[in-house]
Amino acid sequence: MDFTRDILPLKNILFRTALRITMNREESEDIVQDTLLKLWERRTEMSKINNLEAFAISAVRNLALDRLALHQNKVISLNEDLHDTEDNHPSAYDNIINNERTNRIHNLINQLPEKQRTAIQLRDIEGKSYKEIADIMGISESDVKINIYRGRDFLKKNCKNL
Amino acid sequence: MNYDYIEQLIDRYFSCQTSLQEEQILRSFFNGNDVPGHLMQYVELFQYEDEAKQESLGSDFDERILSIVNEKKNVVLQPHHRFTPFFRAAAIVAIVLTIGSAADKALSDKSSHSVENSIEINPYIRQADIQNTIRIKDVSQAEARPQVDSLIVQPAENNLQ
Numbered sequence: 533m534d535f536t537r538d539i540l541p542l543k544n545i546l547f548r549t550a551l552r553i554t555m556n557r558e559e560s561e562d563i564v565q566d567t568l569l570k571l572w573e574r575r576t577e578m579s580k581i582n583n584l585e586a587f588a589i590s591a592v593r594n595l596a597l598d599r600l601a602l603h604q605n606k607v608i609s610l611n612e613d614l615h616d617t618e619d620n621h622p623s624a625y626d627n628i629i630n631n632e633r634t635n636r637i638h639n640l641i642n643q644l645p646e647k648q649r650t651a652i653q654l655r656d657i658e659g660k661s662y663k664e665i666a667d668i669m670g671i672s673e674s675d676v677k678i679n680i681y682r683g684r685d686f687l688k689k690n691c692k693n694l
Numbered sequence: 695m696n697y698d699y700i701e702q703l704i705d706r707y708f709s710c711q712t713s714l715q716e717e718q719i720l721r722s723f724f725n726g727n728d729v730p731g732h733l734m735q736y737v738e739l740f741q742y743e744d745e746a747k748q749e750s751l752g753s754d755f756d757e758r759i760l761s762i763v764n765e766k767k768n769v770v771l772q773p774h775h776r777f778t779p780f781f782r783a784a785a786i787v788a789i790v791l792t793i794g795s796a797a798d799k800a801l802s803d804k805s806s807h808s809v810e811n812s813i814e815i816n817p818y819i820r821q822a823d824i825q826n827t828i829r830i831k832d833v834s835q836a837e838a839r840p841q842v843d844s845l846i847v848q849p850a851e852n853n854l855q
Contacts, residue, residue: 565762659714
């Protein structure tokens with residue numbers, strides 16, 4: 533297993549997943565770095581894993597959720613800010629999304645509960661199958677569909693108001 | 695233009711019945727220029743899905759993580775670190791062998807010394823032992839041939855007297 537060839541290319545999908553959960557760029561970058569280094573340290577075991585990407589996303593999600601639990605107070609205050617959608621200014625982590633309306637979609641997705649926004653992230657942005665998402669999130673395929681259905685329904689209702 | 699197919703796909707998308715390919719068709723459609731007014735409300739959603747995938751880490755991240763990995767690699771690959779366990783094992787084996795052979799030599803010296811001493815100090819005892827052995831041998835041979843017992847024993851008794 534080679535770091536540059538097999539592990540480093542996972543950085544962006546891992547970063548987007550972590551970012552969707554923590555909503556903090558620095559924290560997400562830190563999580564991705566920790567995860568990639570752990571994968572490299574345990575490369576002998578990793579070479580036996582069929583789907584390294586799914587394994588890595590799952591590891592990143594767990595780590596991000598752990599960090600969220602540690603910084604619970606920060607998240608609560610961040611969520612309070614996000615609920616105020618009327619005058620929502622682009623946050624520090626919105627470097628790429630410059631369009632104001634897509635930025636509002638970004639904020640709408642980030643208002644969803646974690647399971648819904650991670651499932652939507654993995655399906656609609658990363659293009660993963662329901663089976664892969666179920667494996668990554670450790671839930672059943674039907675639970676994945678329920679989470680995505682609820683998330684999309686919320687977005688659909690709010691799209692009409694944009 | 696007929697948008698029934700797209701409208702049908704949108705309905706199926708929101709009820710989680712579309713395949714990954716159909717979802718890609720929707721994204722391509724909403725990124726094009728043929729979106730009618732009544733579907734404009736979904737443009738941002740599907741455009742966002744494409745845009746969000748561009749979010750990525752910069753080259754500074756690569757440089758930083760590669761320097762950490764290379765640092766760890768160098769530590770692992772340094773010969774004296776890599777072979778330390780072998781050197782230790784070899785040293786232990788060498789010590790054991792040295793002590794073993796020294797102890798063996800010391801013991802063999804001691805035993806050969808004591809035999810030599812016994813020969814030097816008690817030459818008569820040894821001679822007597824040999825004579826006794828010969829006598830015992832004769833006796834055992836005599837036991838095996840009881841008919842000639844008296845012939846062998848008698849001269850011995852005469853000698854003792």
